[in-house]
Amino acid sequence: MGFTKPDLPKVDPDTFLQKPLMERMRILAVDWAENGFGSPRMVHTIYIVKLVLFFALGGIVIATVTSGLPAFWHVSEWWNQPIVYQKVILWTVLLEAVGVAGSWGPLAGKITPMTGGIRFWARPGTIRLRPWRWVPLTGGDRRTRFDVVLYVALLVSLAVPLLAPGVHSASLSQALPDNTSGLVDPALLLAPIVLLVLVGLRDKTIFLGARGEQYLPALVFFAALPFVNMIIALKMLIVVVWVGAGFSKFGKHFANVIPPMVSNSPSMPLKFVKRAHYRDFPRDMRPSRLANFMAHGNGTVVEIVAPLILFVSTNMWVTVAAALFMVAFHLFIISTFPLAVPLEWNVVFAYTTVFLFLGYPNWDGYAPWDMSPPWLALIIAAALLFFPVLGNVRPDKVSFLPSMRQYAGNWASAVWAFAPGAEEKLNRVTRSAKNQIDQFVEYGYEPKWAEITLQKTAAWRTMHSQARGLFSVLLTQLPDIDTRTVREAEFVCNSLIGFNFGDGHLHDVDMIRAVQREARFEPGELVIAWVESEALGSGVQHYKVIDGALGVIELGTWKVADAVEEQPWLPNGPIPLQVTWSLSGTSPAGRRRDQDHGHGALA
Known part of the structure; x- marks a missing residue:
């Protein structure tokens, strides 16, 4: 690692970016273990x-x-x-x-x-x-x-x-x-x-x-x-x-x-x-x-x-x-x-x-x-x-900061998955910074290395317990996940509201609704796996699947014990998920808005 140069993963960018998502997460998680973020x-x-x-x-x-x-x-x-x-x-x-x-x-x-x-x-x-x-x-x-x-x-x-x-x-x-x-x-x-x-x-x-x-x-x-x-x-x-x-x-x-x-x-x-x-x-x-x-x-x-x-x-x-x-x-x-x-x-x-x-x-x-x-x-x-x-x-009622759960690993968190080209729509939102991929390119990164660097933040998330559930949700929801742009929500949040401290309450349904007003995603273009912190002694975490255009399209839980026992890249496939409610439809792009259900659309 140099003083001014980042320590980039030892991969061929063209070959790497063609690999399946979870294989990329495995490679980058292993690289993180030895080199961290690789910042200069x-x-x-x-x-x-x-x-x-x-x-x-x-x-x-x-x-x-x-x-x-x-x-x-x-x-x-x-x-x-x-x-x-x-x-x-x-x-x-x-x-x-x-x-x-x-x-x-x-x-x-x-x-x-x-x-x-x-x-x-x-x-x-x-x-x-x-x-x-x-x-x-x-x-x-x-x-x-x-x-x-x-x-x-x-x-x-x-x-x-x-x-x-x-x-x-x-x-x-x-x-x-x-x-x-x-x-x-x-x-x-x-x-x-x-x-x-x-x-x-x-x-x-x-x-x-x-x-x-x-x-x-x-x-x-x-x-x-x-x-x-x-x-x-x-x-x-x-x-x-x-x-x-x-x-x-x-x-x-x-x-x-x-x-x-x-x-x-x-x-x-x-x-x-x-x-x-x-x-x-x-x-x-x-x-x-x-x-x-x-x-x-x-x-x-x-x-x-x-x-x-x-x-x-x-x-x-x-x-x-x-x-x-x-x-x-x-x-x-x-x-x-x-x-x-x-x-x-x-x-x-x-x-x-x-x-x-x-x-x-x-x-x-x-x-x-x-x-x-x-x-x-x-x-x-x-x-x-x-x-x-x-x-x-009741972690759903209070941010993890007033809850005094600083850096405890028990966070509300999320992962965003964009259809090809849809991430660019975030630049329609009124804010004072561009998408991180654009920031890295302006800083001097080649576009492919900027993409790999941002994917490394998603790999960092996989190294924490809640991400095994979040990625399980995405793998279950999105057959096309390998073609999508997957982003760690905390980084996305920073570019949209100017602050994040690891608190998923800052990029929950309310924030996504606010983003949608200007970004105007079509159904299926932005699909988010979001999870609440584990309540004291509950043994489970409650997740939501949120479509940027449609709102909450699924609710469920997973067992924390299942999440912590898996590897970051989920070699055995998604961990077990208990679906408690789901909007009608077979895929995020094809789900219709349910006017009668309490989990309303964001549009």
Whole structure:
């Protein structure tokens, strides 16, 4: 792999593209296992420079300069200053809301341009997705000028407290008499809190893009709680995020996440280590014992046990050890450059670990039992746990982000299959980026290699449990699947709405309906296999087959156990599917619209 050249699969493009779909998936999955996405090292360097200079250094400089603190190189003077932490959070929310933090750049499917976010969200006529249909005054699927004004106002409201000097806080002075920098003015936080809620009720894409499920509670704590209670509540917040994510990794899905993630890590150049994460490379690509240990030993256990130790420990050395574990945990995630590239989020959580648990340790009066009054802790805990609990029991009701199921492998996801030439119709949709195939070509890829590179993202999906079901659905539905253009939905979604973080709720039936309004697919031209996350303990996943023109044409389930036992390329054929409902007709192109059935058309 060169600094500026990608590491392309060792195939003849003409011969490769004539092979059956699942044979192509096998070849590319095996290639991924050794080489990952194959991105040029220049790409990772861009991310590192952005992370260190723009995000970390830029945020620290802004926080210290606007708070009257010594220059950023005097780390001992600012690392545990409460106002610095508050402004780091504001800086992070602002960058996430603009779209230059998570889900940014080539690794997130944004090649030219590299930024989604603001390029879509500040433009009337782009696709807007509401979180719940029952919320009044949220109808429609396109952004209006009102939505754009609301979004821009949110950005301004975040910038104002970020740049404003601190104000005196009686509760802070009582706890830290020597502190002179104060806190962010609580009054200045009311606007971003209200605007983030209002934007979120009309536009879930922006809310999730700003990572509102994690940072909105922090802003509320900054604005509403006295200092000691604020610190304890912030500890509760981060522990819920950690433990929720750790809990979600129990089950059959997560072990399948580790091998392709390690294979894609530029910090892991040793191919024999990458191969060791597969049961019998290249014949058996299921997770090995090493991958299972990495998933549930170093992953799940650490993400649950270490945070709980931090939460209750009153021993300095135990606390330091647990904090180092969590910092190392987040640095490891950064080193793998996961495709959603949540690098800034991991830096913030590493800093948060040090700031909260070492800067304000339990033995100094910042333990959970020090909250006053004690019943307030119960109310905050219940509020923080509401969406994680609901989202695990009813994943169809809550995005996997508020459900705290980050990178657990248990995702709502999809694969899109276009009839020859039909993908080009997506360029009719109002947006700020072309189809990824066109972006790769404009970047300099030959068209055939651009196609193979995009097919590699579909192969990456096959390495995860839910894809064995998704591809089984397509193989069952589409006799002509080998002639179709098959795309990983997360990449397609990025070009259509400017953001995706692995959440299939962002490219569900509502989004496809919005796309169809402008793309105008004919029946059978776009067929999508879409699946919901597994509900806690259910053992099954519920899938939908969606025709771009006709709507939902089939509903069913598959057993998770069947999916995880198969190879990515399904050598034994489709896994068993239990069809629970099907629209009349024999093929997607020939199915007629059923006016009487509740699963209506998208047209």
